Amino acid sequence: DIQMTQSPASQSASLGESVTITCLASQTIDTWLAWYQQKPGKSPQLLIFAATTLAAGVPSRFSGSGSGTQFSFKISSLQAEDFVSYYCQQLYSTPWTFGGGTKLEIK
Amino acid sequence: EVKLVESGGGLVQPGGSLRLSCATSGFTFTDYYMNWVRQPPGKALEWLGFIRNKANGYTTEYSASVKGRFTISRDNPQSILYLQMNTLRTEDSATYYCARDGWGNSFAYWGQGTLVTVSA
Numbered sequence: 001d002i003q004m005t006q007s008p009a010s011q012s013a014s015l016g017e018s019v020t021i022t023c024l025a026s027q028t029i030d031t032w033l034a035w036y037q038q039k040p041g042k043s044p045q046l047l048i049f050a051a052t053t054l055a056a057g058v059p060s061r062f063s064g065s066g067s068g069t070q071f072s073f074k075i076s077s078l079q080a081e082d083f084v085s086y087y088c089q090q091l092y093s094t095p096w097t098f099g100g101g102t103k104l105e106i107k
Numbered sequence: 108e109v110k111l112v113e114s115g116g117g118l119v120q121p122g123g124s125l126r127l128s129c130a131t132s133g134f135t136f137t138d139y140y141m142n143w144v145r146q147p148p149g150k151a152l153e154w155l156g157f158i159r160n161k162a163n164g165y166t167t168e169y170s171a172s173v174k175g176r177f178t179i180s181r182d183n184p185q186s187i188l189y190l191q192m193n194t195l196r197t198e199d200s201a202t203y204y205c206a207r208d209g210w211g212n213s214f215a216y217w218g219q220g221t222l223v224t225v226s227a
Binding site for chain 2: 044050053055094101
């Protein structure tokens with residue numbers, strides 16, 4: 001199985017700042033990576049697929065990069081509604097696996 | 108509009124069984140892979156398995172943690188996805204989500220989730 005190591009597990013930041021979350025795959029996954037946002041008590045929402053492509057309706061302050069085994073997810077100019085949880089997921093080979101998640105907190 | 112609505116969750120004793128349903132609408136059900144994902148309270152997401160689309164023969168794949176205990180099926184005329192869960196354990200307690208695949212195999216649409224609690 002492909003392990004997805006996501007870091008940090010939590011991060012504090014201020015409104016307007018930028019943050020970057022990373023995911024490291026235990027073996028190459030090309031660009032078969034997605035990022036999701038999950039608000040408390042809600043189901044996850046797809047933000048980015050194929051490592052870099054924004055899903056429909058997702059604000060441009062979200063971006064993704066990387067290929068192979070190293071991936072990054074960036075939020076530029078944090079808004080209040082961005083302080084929730086984020087997950088990466090590899091979709092290269094089954095079992096599809098998720099990272100452990102990152103919770104963003106307001107500083 | 109794509110909609111996925113799970114139901115069937117609840118309290119069940121260890122060793123018991125439960126069947127979850129995911130009623131879908133707004134898309135051609137047979138065209139898509141359908142997934143089940145769960146999330147224990149305060150923990151990360153875990154993919155459980157999927158059932159392929161018509162073009163791929165509706166075959167299934169499962170994670171090791173549920174293989175042999177859980178079964179995914181679909182009622183294509185009714186556009187409903189099922190998860191039959193047998194021999195439930197306390198560690199199966201979680202919110203269970205159905206999700207439809209989309210671009211690059213990603214999970215483009217999710218249901219609202221249904222809570223399963225396994226406890227004596």
